[in-house]
Amino acid sequence: MTSATIPPREPTLDSILRTSWETFHAGQQAPLGWVTHTTAQIRSHLLPTHTPADTALHPDPIDRFHHHLREALADAVRSAQISIDAANSLLEVLDLPLLPRRWQVRLRLPVLIDVTATTREDAFTRAENTIDAALDTLPATIEWDGQEHYEAVGGDLDADEPLGHDGDHTTHR
DSSP: OOOOOOOOOOOOHHHHHHHHHHHHSTTOOOOTTHHHHHHHHHHHHHSSOOOHHHHHHOOSHHHHHHHHHHHHHHHHHHTTSSOHHHHHHHHHHTTOOOOOOOOOOOOOOOOOOOOOOSSHHHHHHHHHHHHHHHTTTSSOOOOOOSTTOOOOOOOSOOTTSOOOOSTTTOOOO
16 A cells, blocks of 8 residues: 655745744734735735736736735735834745835934044034035935044144134134
8 A cells, every 4th residue: 555645735824924923022012904905905915906017017927926915915004004023024035025114213323523622522523514515415314413523633733714703713712
């Protein structure tokens, strides 16, 4: 008697979602209804309701599935039904491009700038003002909190700077 080998079953969408959740949120329970709702959202976008233009853009059924999956997940994120982290976790497991997101990035950059000033504090102020003016057209905000004052090394007399009597260049003590 020969034993018949049974081919492995394809994983269900439910099992893929549960495995994805467990992979990226080990030990945490998925929110109530998340698997069911996400499965329904994905399936609703995969129904044969696409237009011929969609077929023309994505002629391969697998490509269409990937496109619809990303669209369904993006819609679910937009409507706050799932987090972008959960959606991207699923896309990453499926080796699909992640959904783009906006980021606010805070950088600490060492900047060395030469300024003419009379005191250490004046040097920092002038450096900050110079940087602010240079970056004025960028969609960025500089948060001067005093912690960035690292080092100011006094040099020789700036012979090119006029010795005016306006308070802008000279500090009398």
